[in-house]
Amino acid sequence: MKDKLLIIGAGGHGKVAADIAIKLNKWESIAFLDDDVATKKCMGLKVIGKVDDYFRYRKEAEFFVAIGDNAMRELLQEKLRTDGSNIISLVHPEAIIGLDVEIGEGTVIMAGAVVNSSSNIGKGCIINTSSSLDHDTILEDYVHISPGVRSAGNVNIGKGTWLGIGSVVSNNVNIYSGCKIGAGAVVIKHINEPGTYVGVPVRRIN
Numbered sequence: 235m236k237d238k239l240l241i242i243g244a245g246g247h248g249k250v251a252a253d254i255a256i257k258l259n260k261w262e263s264i265a266f267l268d269d270d271v272a273t274k275k276c277m278g279l280k281v282i283g284k285v286d287d288y289f290r291y292r293k294e295a296e297f298f299v300a301i302g303d304n305a306m307r308e309l310l311q312e313k314l315r316t317d318g319s320n321i322i323s324l325v326h327p328e329a330i331i332g333l334d335v336e337i338g339e340g341t342v343i344m345a346g347a348v349v350n351s352s353s354n355i356g357k358g359c360i361i362n363t364s365s366s367l368d369h370d371t372i373l374e375d376y377v378h379i380s381p382g383v384r385s386a387g388n389v390n391i392g393k394g395t396w397l398g399i400g401s402v403v404s405n406n407v408n409i410y411s412g413c414k415i416g417a418g419a420v421v422i423k424h425i426n427e428p429g430t431y432v433g434v435p436v437r438r439i440n
């Protein structure tokens with residue numbers, strides 16, 4: 235463990251990641267890297283360089299990639315990893331994690347989220363505020379579970395899929411990689427093709 239944490243991305247998602255990191259009280263210093271040179275501070279923490287500056291800090295710091303877009307987060311996290319950077323995950327002290335749960339590197343679990351027992355959460359996932367994933371969930375890498383999602387037991391969610399705010403997934407359902415599930419949508423059957431799905435129950439719109 236290193237005593238410096240660099241959060242990549244000083245936007246809204248970066249703020250929430252920083253909030254968790256500060257509350258965890260594990261690092262002596264926490265700062266941001268961001269390509270917007272106009273942003274000098276975020277959450278009272280300094281922005282000390284651009285994203286590509288990670289390379290010169292990679293021996294002395296740990297990193298968290300706080301970019302909301304699943305594809306961009308994947309690209310950057312994989313680049314950092316290839317260059318030997320140490321990527322951490324962040325779990326809010328008021329998230330509830332069941333027994334026998336695995337959490338991949340670069341994943342964040344936010345305040346009030348519940349991940350129930352025997353679930354396997356991939357790398358670079360976002361499990362957002364007050365969402366719940368029930369027992370035996372599998373999230374592949376770089377999935378985003380938005381605030382307030384309710385997902386039942388034995389659900390599998392494919393790589394890079396985004397579940398919109400307040401969406402609901404029934405038990406024993408698989409959702410394919412690269413899907414967008416709209417705000418408030420209800421998924422009651424397997425989704426076997428990438429696409430954007432909305433409504434109750436969901437229908438594909440593109």
Ligand SMILES: CC(=O)SCCNC(=O)CCNC(=O)[C@H](O)C(C)(C)COP(=O)(O)OP(=O)(O)OC[C@H]1O[C@@H](n2cnc3c(N)ncnc32)[C@H](O)[C@@H]1OP(=O)(O)O
Nearest residue numbers: 362380381397398399414415416417418419430432433439
């Ligand atoms: C902490 C945070 O803030 S995390 C972020 C959380 N944010 C979210 O969860 C946002 C979720 N996003 C959505 O629901 C979006 O509407 C998406 C991704 C499903 C679709 O976005 P787009 O592809 O831009 O679709 P667009 O807005 O053009 O809408 C296409 C049609 O689908 C309808 N539609 C879009 N979203 C929904 C929805 N959630 N439920 C029902 N209908 C919808 C639109 O009304 C429109 O219908 P029309 O053609 O009859 O006018």
